Amino acid sequence: MNYGPVVEHMKKIASVLSVKINSDGSCGDICLEAANDLYLKSVNVSREDFRPGKPYTNYIPKDLNFEAMSYRCVLEQRMIHSYVNAEFYNAWMELYLMPMDSEDVDKKYFMFSYDMSPKVDANVLADISPDIASRVIRTTLKLRETDDFKKSIRGIMDDIRADCEANRGCILLTDFKARTCSVLCDSLSPDEHTPDMASYIDEGGYLRNPAEDHSMEDDNSDIAFFDIVETWADLIAGSNCYIVHDADELEKMKDISPIWYTSLKYAGVYNLVIYPLKANGETIGYIWVTNFNSDNTLNIKAILEVTSFILAAEISNYQLFRKLKILSDTDLLTGLLNRNAMNNRIADIVSGDSPFNGEYGVAFVDLNGLKAVNDKEGHIAGDNLLKAAASVLRDTFMENEIYRVGGDEFLVLVVGKTEQDFNNLVDDLRDVCEKSDTVKVAVGSYFGNSNVDIREAMHIADERMYKDKEEYYKKYPELKYRNSK
Known part of the structure; x- marks a missing residue:
């Protein structure tokens, strides 16, 4: 049957395709049998170059989804309507596949038509x-x-x-x-x-x-x-x-x-x-x-x-x-939580949005000697020292909250541990830094329960940290001040 006149009278993009029916009832090649000028223009093929009965892949890239829809259309003899984002055309396409009568035993035919738009049409998508x-x-x-x-x-x-x-x-x-x-x-x-x-x-x-x-x-x-x-x-x-x-x-x-x-x-x-x-x-x-x-x-x-x-x-x-x-909660240099994250965390604890239900430990940690490193070796070396300190803290207080709250100051919050467990972690930090050639810290800690205001616990830990820091600089006074270059 000549399907040319059928599609030529269509005012929309239209074509007729055939699907080969194999002896076992399965589907085979899909070929383009007829197409109107609007269709040929849409696939950038001239009328002179169009050859009816050739595989559809001669005109557009192979599309497994299209093939599946074609098979369903002819095997189930039902109209298929779909709205797809077609990357090949960089457009959204509203597709229509309609089965057609045919006297051929080994072929079944369907009409294919579509509309294209550069952007999604919410009305069509919602239909x-x-x-x-x-x-x-x-x-x-x-x-x-x-x-x-x-x-x-x-x-x-x-x-x-x-x-x-x-x-x-x-x-x-x-x-x-x-x-x-x-x-x-x-x-x-x-x-x-x-x-x-x-x-x-x-x-x-x-x-x-x-x-x-x-x-x-x-x-x-x-x-x-x-x-x-x-x-x-x-x-x-x-x-x-x-x-x-x-x-x-x-x-x-x-x-x-x-x-x-x-x-x-x-x-x-x-x-x-x-x-x-x-x-x-x-x-x-x-x-x-x-x-x-x-x-x-x-x-x-x-x-x-x-x-x-x-x-x-x-x-x-x-x-x-x-x-x-x-980004808002992370210190970009060390990858630890930052002061903003700490303030939000403390605010949630105090307000009751995220309260403690048991015991907790808080530790302030200050990196000793950072000023001297910045003076002698430059700020890149100082940044590397801060990152090394952050690494030590992560290794020691795994799965606990660690914040960089100032230039060389850190806060550690430990929840769900016993007082002995918390003190062991603090002691481990002291031991690691004592043996380290680069990372030296002052530490102040406090362990309490939910009856103790977190702000009071932080204040006590901070005071203890400064006392520890004073002892360190008494021992190493040359590291307390910037050295002249």
Whole structure:
């Protein structure tokens, strides 16, 4: 049948494509059979260069997501509508795939049309069924239920997994500059017994086999999981998602991402839908579900399209807030908490927002001889001495709060230890610094309970530190003052 006249009368971008039906009922090559001038212009092909019946990849890059939609359209004889962020065109595309009648036994046909816009159209994105809209509203409300962002995200992922009737749902955060990734949340169905996602990535970010029998097909101990993550862009291929509907489609992944293919096969995955989370033009993570109800693929895709759009913005804001919080609370030279963080911590204790419920110890630590080092060797040497002191404090008071509160002054707050444990830590610090050739400190400490005002405890510790410092300078008076150059 000549489909040329059909598309030529369309006032929108339009084309007709064929899907080869193999003898076993599976789908094969997708070819472009007819196209109107608007379509050819959109793919930058002249009418003279257009040859009907050639693979669609002669005109646009291969797109696995588009192929999956094409197969579903002709096999299920249903119209497919989707709104995607198409990186290849640097635009958002509203896609329409409509099955057509055909007398061919070994081919099925569909009409393909789309609209493009450079920016997302909120009205189109929001044009979803009432059922999906209610789920999206639920997602938005859950983000506001609690100040605990990670708890909210876990609850949302549980809902998404349940809505998709999937065995697993996961959000993975990515940093392409640092080439790292981390699991934000992982939701498993109650009857799922495979390990959680974090079990597949070791502390160094490398792929590992979580099973005791180490029965994965290959030894992947030297493969960084981020190397797998980098292949996902090729699978998504400039579209907005990647869908594996069944085991046959999973096999097509093998050539593009063989290590991930092996990992998925090991985990018993037979279908998958994955969406990138994009914010400010960058991919900040991925959201996916596995072993979902494939009879409901279109609704699942619609759920993830909208929720991924919302979650990407929320996660980006959360990451920005954390970065700003870290910058405002961190001493940039030593990496310790700064005076601003200490003031906020003390204010929360005094106000009752974050009270002590038991005993605690506080220690003021002052670095001796910094002025002399600055004078004799310069401020770079002085900075290095401060960083060395910070390192000693971190090694001694591991997992406790350490603040740089002044030029050469530090505060240590120890909670949940006995008085003997606290005094042992202080003594360890004195011993290390006594043996050190560079880091010499004066220390004043106080141990009390929640009945003692933290400000009073700090005052006592500070006075004791100055007495200790006076004793040090009596012993080494040449270090007390700046030496003339």
